[in-house]
Amino acid sequence: MKGQVMKMIRCGMVELDITPPLGNTIPGYFYVRQSTGIRDPLYAKALVMESGGTQVAFVSLDCLTLTRSVVIRIRERIHAETGISPSNVMVSATHTHTGPPVKSNTIFEANHEYLDWMADKAADAAIMAYRTRREAQVGFASGHEEDIAFNRRFRMNDGTVKTNPGIGNPQVHCATGPIDPEVSVMRIDDTAGNPIGVVTNYACHTDVVGGTEYSGDYPGELSAVIKKVLGAEVVSLFMMGASGNINHIDVQGGCSDDNASLSRHYEKMGRILAGEVVKVREKIRTSPDSVKLEIRQSFFPMEYRAPTDSEVSAARTTLRTVSPQDVEHAFAKELLEAAEMKDGAVEIEIQAVRIGDYAVIGLPAELFVEFGLEIKDKSPFRMTFINELCNGSVDAYLCTREAYRQGGYEPRITSKNRLVEEAGEIMVKQSLELLQRMTVPDRITNVPTTEAEREVGK
Numbered sequence: 001m002k003g004q005v006m007k008m009i010r011c012g013m014v015e016l017d018i019t020p021p022l023g024n025t026i027p028g029y030f031y032v033r034q035s036t037g038i039r040d041p042l043y044a045k046a047l048v049m050e051s052g053g054t055q056v057a058f059v060s061l062d063c064l065t066l067t068r069s070v071v072i073r074i075r076e077r078i079h080a081e082t083g084i085s086p087s088n089v090m091v092s093a094t095h096t097h098t099g100p101p102v103k104s105n106t107i108f109e110a111n112h113e114y115l116d117w118m119a120d121k122a123a124d125a126a127i128m129a130y131r132t133r134r135e136a137q138v139g140f141a142s143g144h145e146e147d148i149a150f151n152r153r154f155r156m157n158d159g160t161v162k163t164n165p166g167i168g169n170p171q172v173h174c175a176t177g178p179i180d181p182e183v184s185v186m187r188i189d190d191t192a193g194n195p196i197g198v199v200t201n202y203a204c205h206t207d208v209v210g211g212t213e214y215s216g217d218y219p220g221e222l223s224a225v226i227k228k229v230l231g232a233e234v235v236s237l238f239m240m241g242a243s244g245n246i247n248h249i250d251v252q253g254g255c256s257d258d259n260a261s262l263s264r265h266y267e268k269m270g271r272i273l274a275g276e277v278v279k280v281r282e283k284i285r286t287s288p289d290s291v292k293l294e295i296r297q298s299f300f301p302m303e304y305r306a307p308t309d310s311e312v313s314a315a316r317t318t319l320r321t322v323s324p325q326d327v328e329h330a331f332a333k334e335l336l337e338a339a340e341m342k343d344g345a346v347e348i349e350i351q352a353v354r355i356g357d358y359a360v361i362g363l364p365a366e367l368f369v370e371f372g373l374e375i376k377d378k379s380p381f382r383m384t385f386i387n388e389l390c391n392g393s394v395d396a397y398l399c400t401r402e403a404y405r406q407g408g409y410e411p412r413i414t415s416k417n418r419l420v421e422e423a424g425e426i427m428v429k430q431s432l433e434l435l436q437r438m439t440v441p442d443r444i445t446n447v448p449t450t451e452a453e454r455e456v457g458k
Contacts, residue, residue, distance in 0.1 A: 007290035010050040011188050012133030013197035013235040015043045016125045018061065018118050019214055020100045025108045026212060027064050028097030030330035032108050039215040040224070042099055044122035045237045047188070047199065048084070048129040049138075049355065054293040055082075056353055057089045057126045058199070058360070060237050061118070062216045063099045066091060067110075070102075070119045071392035077123035082130040088295045089126070090351050090362045093389040095240050097207040098215040103395075106333045106415070136196060137189045137286035140358045140383055143276040146181035148218075148269045149204035151369070152247045153177060153408055161406035167251055176406065179203065179246055180369050182376070183276045184385050186358075187284040195230045200277050201385040203241030203369055208248045208266035218248075221270020222277065229278055239360070239387040242372025244397045244410060291356035294438050298430045301345035302394070303420045307413050312339050334414035341415065349393040350427060352434040357382040359438070361431050362390030367398045368410075371424045375431050380439045398424035 019042045026033040042062035049056050057078060075086035100118060101111035152164050153176045165172055186199035206217035216223070223236035248269060307315070318332035351362040359381040365388065372386040389395075396417045397410040404411045404421050 007052065008135045008191075008288045009138055009290055010133045011136035011138065011196060012048045012129035012131070013046065013188065013237065014125045014128040014132065015045040015235050016121050017041050018044045018100065018121050020111070020114050024101040024111055024114065026098055026214070027101065027103040027105075027108070028099070028207065030107070030327050031325070033212050035212055035214055037213040039098070039209065039213040040220045042096070042214055042216055044118070044125045045235055046122070046125035046129040047197065047235070047237055048126060048133050049293060050133060051290045051293045054295075055084045055088060056293055056295055057084055057130070058237065059089065059091045059122050059126050060239065061091070061093055061122050062096050062220070063093050063102045063118070064095055064097060065103055065389055065395045066093045066392040067102070067115070068392040070115055073116070073119040074123045077120060078126045081123070081127045084130065087297055090353060090360065090387065091122070091391055092239060092362060092387050094216065094219050094238050095206045095366070095389055096215065096217045096219075098209045098211065098213065098217060100214070106337060107330065135191045135288065137191060137193070137288045138291070138355070139187045139284035139286035141185055141280050141284045142383055143183040143185065143280040144181050145183050145202070145273060145276045146179065148248060148272050149179045149181070149246050150248065150250055151175040151177045151179055151245055152249060153245050153403070153406070153410070154251060161408050163409035164247070164249060165251060167249065169251065172251060177245060177368070177370060178373065180241055180373055183273065183280060184383055185277055185280045185284065187281045187286055189286055191288055195234045197235035197237060198226055198277060198281055199237045199239065200273070201239040201241055201387065202273060203243040203246050203372060203386070205243050205247040206240070208269060209263070211263070215266070218266045218269040218273065221267045222274045225271055225274035226277065229274075239385055240389055241386045242367040242369045242388055244366035244368045244399070245403070246369050292354060294354040296352045296434045296438055298350045298434055300348055300430065302348045302423055302426065303345045304341070304343060304418045305413070305420050306343060306418070307335050307339045311335060311413065331412060331414070335412070337415040338413050338418050346394050348427070349391045350430050350434060351391060352431070352438060354381070354438045358384070359435055360385040360387055361435065362387045363427055363431065364390055364393040365396045365398050365419070367424060367427070368400050368403065370400055371398060371428050374428050378432050379435050381435060384435065394419065398427060400424065
C-alpha cells in the first residue's frame with residue numbers, strides 16, 4: 001500500500017576465529033593436555049536479530065564452558081558498541097573438549113590473557129553482525145536423528161549403574177534413560193532467498209575427538225558441510241541441547257572400526273547431522289514479516305551440597321593409596337577441595353528469548369536429557385530450543401534425583417559440581433514459568449508479569 005512502511009525482521013550473522021596459540025592447555029579431562037596442533041579452527045559465532053524495535057544477540061563459542069566474568073565482558077562490550085541491552089545477549093559454549101584454555105581445576109589453570117582476548121573477539125562477532133544486519137526471512141522446523149547419540153548411563157547385570165561401561169561389555173543390561181533425537185533448525189535468508197545462516201540445536205556431548213589438537217568437534221564438521229552446500233559465507237551456529245548424560249558412544253551396538261576411523265568419528269557425526277539439517281532447512285518456509293521478539297531472565301540462588309563424612313574419608317584414603325596418574329586421584333582431590341569450601345549458594349541465570357511462535361531457553365550447566373525433554377514437552381511454544389551451558393552462571397551437572405541414588409560419574413561431587421539434588425527440577429520450573437510469561441501478553445494485555453511491575457501498579 002502506498003505510503004505504508006513494511007515492517008520486516010533484520011538479521012546479521014558473523015563468525016570469527018578464536019583458535020589460541022599451540023602449547024596452551026586443553027581442558028575437559030582430569031589430566032593435563034597441551035595443544036600440539038589444529039585439526040580445525042575454533043570460532044565465536046553471532047546472530048543478531050531485530051524486529052519490532054527489539055534487538056537480541058546470540059553468541060556461541062567453541063569452548064568447554066564459560067565463566068560469569070567472560071559473559072559480563074562480552075555483554076558489556078556489545079552494549080557499548082551497539083546499544084543492545086546486556087539482558088538481550090545470550091552467550092553459550094558448544095562444550096568442545098578439544099578447545100581453548102578457559103577452565104581451571106586442581107591441576108591446571110585457565111589462560112586469563114587468552115580469556116580476555118576471546119571475550120573481545122566474541123563480542124566483535126556480535127558487533128559486526130549488528131553492523132551488517134539486513135532485511136531477512138526467517139523460518140523454523142525440526143528433524144530427527146537418533147543414530148549418533150546415546151544415553152551414556154547403563155544399568156549393569158549386578159544392579160549397579162555405570163557411565164560409559166565400555167563397548168560390548170557383557171555385563172551391560174540396559175540404558176537408564178532416553179535420548180533427545182530432535183534436530184531443531186532455524187533458517188535465516190536474505191530477502192532474495194540467499195542463505196545468511198543456520199542455527200542448529202541438538203543434544204549430544206561434544207567429546208568425540210580427543211587428543212591434543214584443537215577442534216570444534218562434530219559441530220565444526222557440521223559447519224564445514226553446510227558451507228560446502230550453501231556457500232562459504234554462510235554461518236552455522238550451534239546450540240548444545242540437554243546432553244549431560246548423552247554422548248556418541250554406542251555401547252550396546254558395538255564398533256568394528258579401527259582406531260584411525262574412530263579418531264575421525266566426529267566427521268561422520270557432523271556429516272550425518274548436516275544431512276538432516278540441510279534436508280530440514282530446505283523444507284522450511286521463511287517469512288520476511290516482523291515477529292515478536294521478547295527476552296526475559298530469571299535470577300535466583302541455588303544452594304550447594306557438601307560431601308558426607310564417609311565421602312571425605314574415602315577421598316583421603318584414595319589420595320594415599322592411588323597413583324596421581326589415576327583419574328580417581330583427581331576426583332579425590334576435587335572432592336576434598338569441595339569439602340573445604342564454605343556452604344552457601346550461587347546465583348543462577350535462566351534466559352528465555354521469544355522469536356514469534358518459537359523460543360530459545362538458555363540454561364547454565366549440563367542438564368540431563370530428561371530435563372530438556374520435559375521443558376520441550378510443556379513449553380507453550382511451537383518449538384523450543386534448549387541451549388545449555390549459557391551465560392556462565394554455574395558449571396555443573398544437573399542430574400535427576402534417581403541418578404543421585406544410582407551413582408556413576410555425573411553425580412560425583414567436585415569443587416564445581418556440587419549443586420543440591422533438586423537443582424534440575426528447580427531450573428525446569430523456572431524455565432517453564434519464563435516461557436509461559438512470554439505468551440501471556442498476547443492473550444491478556446496490560447497485566448503485570450513481574451513482581452517489580454506489580455509493585456509499580458499499586
